[in-house]
Amino acid sequence: MFDDLRRFDTGPFQGLDWFRQLMDEVFPEGGVADIRAVPRGSYPMINVGRTDDAVRVYVFAAGLSPHDLEISLQDNVLTLRGKREALPPDSEGESRRPYFRRERFDGEFARSIALPEGLDADLSEARFHDGIFEIHLPKREELKPRRIEIKAA
Template sequence: MFGDLRRFDTGRTQGRDWFRQLMDEMLPEAGAADIRSVPHGSFPMINVGRTDDAVRVYVFAAGLSAEDLEVSLQDNVLTVSGRREVAAAPEAARTDFRRERFHGEFSRTLALPDGLDVERAEARFRDGVCEVVLPKREELKPRRIEIQAA
């Protein structure tokens, strides 16, 4: 009768994971049980940052090669898509007790800020991370104005 109740003696570090799991079980259709802007388990994970010269997007795609990814840019919307294949072992030859690795087609889309020079955009792939560099237009880069003595 009480088999589904959780113990409440979790430590501080386990409390967050316990709460996330509890929310996932109570609200599975909601998809987002944490503070990130995408549902838990979205693939690939993406970091976006900016410098004075460019906006940089890091796509974390472990286990993929550059040929498995497609990066496109249209109207300041960046789309990363591709396909991750399932492991080589035949389905009938193994018994999975838990399967957390996503396989199949994926797509992530994010809006970029205005003022980028998309014609000079570059993408590099190394060690499972795709770095997309989107330079800022020259007129929008910060510049130093020299103060002249009167």
């Protein structure tokens, strides 16, 4: 009689969907977009790469000028500070509000990241082009890998 009553097949990811909804309730605004992401609201977004000679940090900050960003390095911690202004009024003097959705914030920001040991802060330099800041942090000479030549005996 009850053979026809079956549980609905919800798939193997039902538990994960439930867990995601639960996490969204617990952390509504400050949660993480996905497992590889930084917390929402982290600004500016960055990429960090390392070669044998240096560490390079790419800071993606569209709309900022070199005067809007302060970069400092102390104890292998790179700190980015600045302020992003609100959008100016349109040509008729009207404010660009009200918003239906607003993802671009304005105001002060600061972001710090730990970098590997052995960087030479005195030789560091930063460049700016099209909203991307490239920070070049060379390694100290004594820490750079050296090739050892093999001599025939």
